[in-house]
Amino acid sequence: MAVEITRIDTLVVGAGQAGVAMSEHLTKLGVPHLVLERERIAERWRTMRWDSLVANGPAWHDRFPGLEFDIDDDAFPDKEKVAAYFEAYARRFNAPIRTGVEVKKVRRNANRPGFTVETSEGVIEANRVVAATGPFQRPVIPAIAPQDEHLLQIHSADYRNPQQLPAGAVLVVGAGSSGTQIADELMQAGRQVYLSVGAHDRPPRSYRNRDFCWWLGVLGEWDQETPKAGREHVTIAVSGAGGGKTIDFRRLAHQGMTLVGLTRSFENGVVQFAGDLVDNVRRGDENYLALLDAADAYVKRNGLDLPEEPEARIIPADPACMSEPLRELDLVAAGVTSIIWATGFATDFSWLEADTFDANGKPQHQRGVSREPGIYFLGLPWLSRRGSSFIWGVWHDAKHVADHIATQRKYTAYRDAEQRHVDAPITRLQGVK
Numbered sequence: 001m002a003v004e005i006t007r008i009d010t011l012v013v014g015a016g017q018a019g020v021a022m023s024e025h026l027t028k029l030g031v032p033h034l035v036l037e038r039e040r041i042a043e044r045w046r047t048m049r050w051d052s053l054v055a056n057g058p059a060w061h062d063r064f065p066g067l068e069f070d071i072d073d074d075a076f077p078d079k080e081k082v083a084a085y086f087e088a089y090a091r092r093f094n095a096p097i098r099t100g101v102e103v104k105k106v107r108r109n110a111n112r113p114g115f116t117v118e119t120s121e122g123v124i125e126a127n128r129v130v131a132a133t134g135p136f137q138r139p140v141i142p143a144i145a146p147q148d149e150h151l152l153q154i155h156s157a158d159y160r161n162p163q164q165l166p167a168g169a170v171l172v173v174g175a176g177s178s179g180t181q182i183a184d185e186l187m188q189a190g191r192q193v194y195l196s197v198g199a200h201d202r203p204p205r206s207y208r209n210r211d212f213c214w215w216l217g218v219l220g221e222w223d224q225e226t227p228k229a230g231r232e233h234v235t236i237a238v239s240g241a242g243g244g245k246t247i248d249f250r251r252l253a254h255q256g257m258t259l260v261g262l263t264r265s266f267e268n269g270v271v272q273f274a275g276d277l278v279d280n281v282r283r284g285d286e287n288y289l290a291l292l293d294a295a296d297a298y299v300k301r302n303g304l305d306l307p308e309e310p311e312a313r314i315i316p317a318d319p320a321c322m323s324e325p326l327r328e329l330d331l332v333a334a335g336v337t338s339i340i341w342a343t344g345f346a347t348d349f350s351w352l353e354a355d356t357f358d359a360n361g362k363p364q365h366q367r368g369v370s371r372e373p374g375i376y377f378l379g380l381p382w383l384s385r386r387g388s389s390f391i392w393g394v395w396h397d398a399k400h401v402a403d404h405i406a407t408q409r410k411y412t413a414y415r416d417a418e419q420r421h422v423d424a425p426i427t428r429l430q431g432v433k
Helices: 017-028 043-047 079-092 177-188 212-218 249-254 277-302 391-413 417-430
Strands: 005-013 033-037 097-099 103-108 115-119 122-131 152-155 169-173 193-196 258-260 263-267 270-273 328-330 336-341 375-377
Touching: 005 017, 017 033, 017 079, 017 097, 017 391, 043 079, 122 391, 169 177, 177 193, 177 249, 212 277, 249 258, 249 277, 258 277, 375 391
Parallel strands: 005 033, 005 122, 033 097, 122 375, 152 336, 169 193, 169 336, 193 258
Antiparallel strands: 103 115, 115 122, 263 270, 270 328
């Protein structure tokens, strides 16, 4: 029995924010394409987020240019609104998205152009493939996680709400946006929470009547093309929860949370912490104050009428957990029954057989254009700049990739004089009735 093969110019894998943006730009350029999504549009926003999650950027900032959210510009849309937004956006230009189709393997064709793509619903031949699966593909729990059947251990991707956890204290490992918001929610629900704090950036949620997203924009921070040396793996502690507020680890501790340093190891029910808590928090303070300094200088330089905010520079006193930081914790004695690993994600391109990965499996590309012709990446952090990981940044990265695809199509379609001469009679005959 013959296998039915679908042929398309460009195949986009993934229908999250990256895939929808890619489809819009390809549509505008007239590039025939198909978007495959193994679940639903924007599925990661629906099922790999906790119940109370909201976007980290305000509605005026974290959106595509062609559609606004149906909420106040300065509000932070919840995860369901974000997912619905991308569905609505895709409908605006009738995006050719097929949901419920999983891409299993992509292989370059031998001795002919393009790629053969194996999917859960048949084979596709594509001239180009855009990997728009994003960075949140495989939750990472480090190897130090204890083998203890008496502890509930879940990744932040699987956390939903406090009621999901058994009674008792909770250790949250990781103090980026996810870990800090989850830890705060658990503390507000009456749990004793231990938060393991590593290196981080800590911008103000807003300053002098402007959101930090605005400040990073006017200060040129979003346009940084590479992370600063030594800051490649530093997380950012910022939140839109509760209408948006600046994360302050000292204040969280004064409210009852216990801060600890980087989680090092587990042995016989005892967890060991590094002695870096104070340094990590104070470096976060330095990052925070540096942005305030840059903002004040910008206001003065440009003569802006923005209200001063001296109270933003007030740093609370060190809480007891910083004055005498814990270096170890007996989990049973402390009543800890759950560990939430807010330790990030890894990419998974096992389905993509292409000569475009380094020895560690990291995609090699320039602004999303792979070193292997015909393969593209979209939705990865720092794809072209710091803003690439934000919704609006994905949209602009997609435009660059789509323009590259359109240009390559023009080269491919070129015919020299001899070819045009040979093709001409065929063209004339095709017009004969």
